[in-house]
Amino acid sequence: MLKLVRNNRQNYLETIISSLNDYSYRNKRYQIDFAIAIGLCEESVDFSEFIENKRKTDKLILLEDNLCCAIFDCAPAESAIKATSNMLSEFQNKNSDKQIYTSIVNSRDYDSDKMMIDSLFDILEYSVDNDIHGVVTNKEQMETSNT
Numbered sequence: 001m002l003k004l005v006r007n008n009r010q011n012y013l014e015t016i017i018s019s020l021n022d023y024s025y026r027n028k029r030y031q032i033d034f035a036i037a038i039g040l041c042e043e044s045v046d047f048s049e050f051i052e053n054k055r056k057t058d059k060l061i062l063l064e065d066n067l068c069c070a071i072f073d074c075a076p077a078e079s080a081i082k083a084t085s086n087m088l089s090e091f092q093n094k095n096s097d098k099q100i101y102t103s104i105v106n107s108r109d110y111d112s113d114k115m116m117i118d119s120l121f122d123i124l125e126y127s128v129d130n131d132i133h134g135v136v137t138n139k140e141q142m143e144t145s146n147t
Contacts, residue, residue, distance in 0.1 A: 001042055002128045005067065012063050013117050016071075019061055019111050023071060027107045034073050035080030035115065037093065037104040037136070039088070041066040045095060053137055058083075077106040077138070084136045099133040110141065134137060 005012070016036065023034040025140060040046075044065035057073040070087070072080045083105050091100055103123035110116035127137045130145075 001040065001066070001127075002125060004064065005040065005124070006064055007066075009121055012067075012069075012121070013114065015063060016042065016061060016117050017113050019059055020069060023073060023107070024113055026073075028129070032074055033076050033106060033108050034071060035075045035077065035100060035104055036120055037070045037072065037084040037107045038120055039068050039070075040101045040124060040128065041098050043098065044098075045091075045098065047132075052123065072100075076105075077104075077108065080104055080106060081136055088134070088136060099146075101127040101133050103127055103137045104134070105139065 007080065020034075020036075026032040027034060027096065029092045040060070045068075047060070047062055047068045058072075059071040061069040061071070063069055074084055075083065081104060084102060088102055101124060103120055103126075105116050105123070107116060119121070123137050123139060123142050126142045127133070
């Protein structure tokens, strides 16, 4: 599962960056925060129900059959974590037999889109390596447990 992500990480990074143009522009020009969350499931999953339940200003990117990325517009860290937690709860209600690993980053914490996405995947890998599934993992949680 994680091997596929590691092998294709550069392709995913490029796909996500190409989707961030409007969000990054508004962030740099108007200091409007956005967040990116990613979910990785052990097996193929139907993420289409999440596409229907997102806000119109948010964007869902299907990277693989078991890997999905969401961009939350105008979302400070707390709001993005709550939105991701809500999506996670909905996922678990419909797919109780599947484990999903999630991570989230916020634009306020990074100087570039590349650094932000690299951190997103680092946190996701940390979650999988430490079997932290069913909860939203962020940079602070990873740093706290590494100290």
